[in-house]
Amino acid sequence: MDVRERIDQLYRSDSRRVLATLIRLLGDFDRAEEALHDAFTAALDVWSREGIPDNPRAWLVSTGRFKAIDKLRRAARFDAARGAIAEQLEAAVPPHGGDEAEPVEDDRLRLIFTCCHPAIQPDARVALTLREVCGLATEEIARAFLAPAPTIAQRIVRAKGKIRDARIPYQVPGRDELPDRLDAVLHVIYLVFNEGYSASSGESIVRHDLCDEAVRLGRVLVELLPEPEAMGLLALMLLHDARRSARTSASGELILLDEQDRSLWRQAQIAEGLSLVERALYSRRFGPYTLQGAIAAVHAEAATASATDWRQIVGLYDVLLRVDPSPVA
Amino acid sequence: MRYLCLIYDEESKWGTMPKEQAEAMMGEYFAFTEGIKQSGHYVGGEALQPTQTATTVRVRGGKISTTDGPFAETKEHLGGYYLINAKDLNDAIAVAAKIPSSRIGSIEIRPIQEFN
Numbered sequence: 001m002d003v004r005e006r007i008d009q010l011y012r013s014d015s016r017r018v019l020a021t022l023i024r025l026l027g028d029f030d031r032a033e034e035a036l037h038d039a040f041t042a043a044l045d046v047w048s049r050e051g052i053p054d055n056p057r058a059w060l061v062s063t064g065r066f067k068a069i070d071k072l073r074r075a076a077r078f079d080a081a082r083g084a085i086a087e088q089l090e091a092a093v094p095p096h097g098g099d100e101a102e103p104v105e106d107d108r109l110r111l112i113f114t115c116c117h118p119a120i121q122p123d124a125r126v127a128l129t130l131r132e133v134c135g136l137a138t139e140e141i142a143r144a145f146l147a148p149a150p151t152i153a154q155r156i157v158r159a160k161g162k163i164r165d166a167r168i169p170y171q172v173p174g175r176d177e178l179p180d181r182l183d184a185v186l187h188v189i190y191l192v193f194n195e196g197y198s199a200s201s202g203e204s205i206v207r208h209d210l211c212d213e214a215v216r217l218g219r220v221l222v223e224l225l226p227e228p229e230a231m232g233l234l235a236l237m238l239l240h241d242a243r244r245s246a247r248t249s250a251s252g253e254l255i256l257l258d259e260q261d262r263s264l265w266r267q268a269q270i271a272e273g274l275s276l277v278e279r280a281l282y283s284r285r286f287g288p289y290t291l292q293g294a295i296a297a298v299h300a301e302a303a304t305a306s307a308t309d310w311r312q313i314v315g316l317y318d319v320l321l322r323v324d325p326s327p328v329a
Numbered sequence: 330m331r332y333l334c335l336i337y338d339e340e341s342k343w344g345t346m347p348k349e350q351a352e353a354m355m356g357e358y359f360a361f362t363e364g365i366k367q368s369g370h371y372v373g374g375e376a377l378q379p380t381q382t383a384t385t386v387r388v389r390g391g392k393i394s395t396t397d398g399p400f401a402e403t404k405e406h407l408g409g410y411y412l413i414n415a416k417d418l419n420d421a422i423a424v425a426a427k428i429p430s431s432r433i434g435s436i437e438i439r440p441i442q443e444f445n
Contacts, residue, residue, distance in 0.1 A: 119418055166440045167330050169417035177419070 338434025
């Protein structure tokens, strides 16, 4: 594999982690994005000559950080305030990076919680999360939500401005705040999945790209913060998405659950969903997402539509109505 | 960082509140203010007299015009404020949520614009 291919691959797999760490180190979304871009540009040049470093992620982080500080320093000639920021940033981390330069998983979690902060307008939370955490381009987000690109861009700019000006902290909330804040995060992921799954818009009924992003986000969340409702939501998404191929006819029309060819359901994904539902239920701290996941699980376990355990489904709906009286189901 | 917490509520609620309840509320305000002084959040804060005492001033074309009452005709009015020092928005939200009026009205948190 040549250097360019390796860099492209790294960009796809790791640019969000590197960005999350750069935001922590540089304290500013826009500065971090610029630094990320500069780091990848530098990688193309340096790695072609000197080879790929042992720890490319750490290299990208420390190079990005260095480039950002360097830029601020040069700007300091015209604007003293930037020099002060550069000095602060410089002092915040030991000069040779060390462990600090290694992206930590907490940074990705911080990024998710910051993008889904309740002080940001709900529409903007979705756009910001897709942009910053998933790395989707503004145009892709606009296409997915059938909104004009400038509208989405403006939402993102405004949200980033609020994070900076009102000083929304870049941190995972403490234990007492966590339940409410986690709800906001789960809701954003749920909205992304639903937009993909229920296809209110677009040429095809299901927008797989959005479903995939939502599942990916759900996985990151469960991996970093294995709370029951996070597992419940991931299970819910996996179980619904497992029916992907059976859900639309060749001509693109929707096929209802009892008429679907169940042999097309993805069994590996169903198995993963079932085990997540079980773990979430076992915690006894579950809520509406787990219950909806459990309902999807009962459907998934039935070999035929007529073999569905309706008594269990009715029972689950009863509990769901008690925990969450809103008509989600 | 400094934030201004603007307290909005319905003046009529205060007017119609039984005496004991109003007194209890005042007690809560004293305790709250004492609390944020202890925690180091407090910079300043005052309660305002009712909107019937308000006067709005505009100068247009060099001419002063005054009108009786507040600038905006809304149900909830600005009734007081706290100026606080907070670490970040989350810290400010935690303080604002303890202002007694947050339970009957609402608190608007505005970061202070710093000019260097």
